[in-house]
Amino acid sequence: MADVTASDGALRRFLHGLPGVDAVGLQARAATLGTRSIKTTAKAYAIDLAMSMIDLTTLEGADTPGKVRALCAKGVHPDPTDRTAPKVAAICVYPDMVGVAKEALGDSGIHVASVATAFPAGRAALPVKLADTRDAVAAGADEIDMVIDRGAFLSGRYLEVFEEIKAVKEACARPGGTSQSETGGGSAAHLKVIFETGELETYDNVRRVSWLSMLAGADFIKTSTGKVAVNATPPVTLLMLEAVRDFRATTGVQVGVKPAGGIRTTKDAIKYLVMVNETLGEEWLTADWFRFGASSLLNDLLMQRQKLSTGRYSGPDYVTVD
Numbered sequence: 001m002a003d004v005t006a007s008d009g010a011l012r013r014f015l016h017g018l019p020g021v022d023a024v025g026l027q028a029r030a031a032t033l034g035t036r037s038i039k040t041t042a043k044a045y046a047i048d049l050a051m052s053m054i055d056l057t058t059l060e061g062a063d064t065p066g067k068v069r070a071l072c073a074k075g076v077h078p079d080p081t082d083r084t085a086p087k088v089a090a091i092c093v094y095p096d097m098v099g100v101a102k103e104a105l106g107d108s109g110i111h112v113a114s115v116a117t118a119f120p121a122g123r124a125a126l127p128v129k130l131a132d133t134r135d136a137v138a139a140g141a142d143e144i145d146m147v148i149d150r151g152a153f154l155s156g157r158y159l160e161v162f163e164e165i166k167a168v169k170e171a172c173a174r175p176g177g178t179s180q181s182e183t184g185g186g187s188a189a190h191l192k193v194i195f196e197t198g199e200l201e202t203y204d205n206v207r208r209v210s211w212l213s214m215l216a217g218a219d220f221i222k223t224s225t226g227k228v229a230v231n232a233t234p235p236v237t238l239l240m241l242e243a244v245r246d247f248r249a250t251t252g253v254q255v256g257v258k259p260a261g262g263i264r265t266t267k268d269a270i271k272y273l274v275m276v277n278e279t280l281g282e283e284w285l286t287a288d289w290f291r292f293g294a295s296s297l298l299n300d301l302l303m304q305r306q307k308l309s310t311g312r313y314s315g316p317d318y319v320t321v322d
Helices: 008-016 023-033 040-052 065-076 095-105 126-138 150-154 158-171 203-215 234-251 266-280 297-310
Strands: 054-057 090-093 111-115 143-147 190-194 220-222 256-258 292-294
Touching: 008 158, 008 203, 023 234, 023 266, 040 054, 040 266, 040 297, 054 065, 054 297, 065 090, 065 095, 090 095, 090 143, 095 111, 095 126, 126 143, 126 158, 143 158, 150 158, 150 203, 158 190, 158 203, 203 220, 203 234, 220 234, 234 256, 234 266, 266 297, 292 297
Parallel strands: 054 090, 054 292, 090 111, 111 143, 143 190, 190 220, 220 256
Antiparallel strands: none
């Protein structure tokens, strides 16, 4: 695939040569998968699985060290009354809060993810974006969630977007380290590339940016920042799942997927898990390859989990408010 990215023209020809998306078929397939029935035992498994895949997130201007520590405590023990409840996959914060989260999580095994590259708009010069990334990695971030330059992509400057992702990927490496995907360790931060699909206008653009990002070295592709009107949707997520499936079939490289923004209920989370299972299989049904970007989803999962366990619906007053 090296020839594909050798020039702007070659990359353009490749991306525009990808099969066009059948929008009606995509939406119908996503709707059909959303109707699958999940029985009690399978539902209990799905709830715990979804909990273990959450990037528990706080990305507000009013974030404080105390709020981040409280979120970390919740991530480690989501239900203080039931220590069998699984911990979340990661805590996601701004770069200046990475050190606080890292210290609070200790040896819990929960990753610290940090948004970078002038999140959420991505409107900054490349040196600023790279410095933002390096600061987060130096503070101990295990994962970096970067945003692409949507203006460059929509203007057709594909090679510029490709080179920016590559540069951020290189900034994720710690001195003397290689990528996490190569070592399975922590010598570099994993890179999640955020598309902001609600701003990309067409399904064809979502397919193109998925391939572009994976060619540039993305470890995960992510739908949204959660800061715009339209965030993750089932059809867009299904399209991205199909893209990573086809990318591995072509290159042998496995890439993860993270829908983010607007996924608030257990019912919604289970629909996404069904979609992953039907499109990619059980291999992707782990936090290593699939994540939910969410702040409120965990509470609903906890309430549904308690209902399955006790037979009673506890209500929102029985879980902490983030």
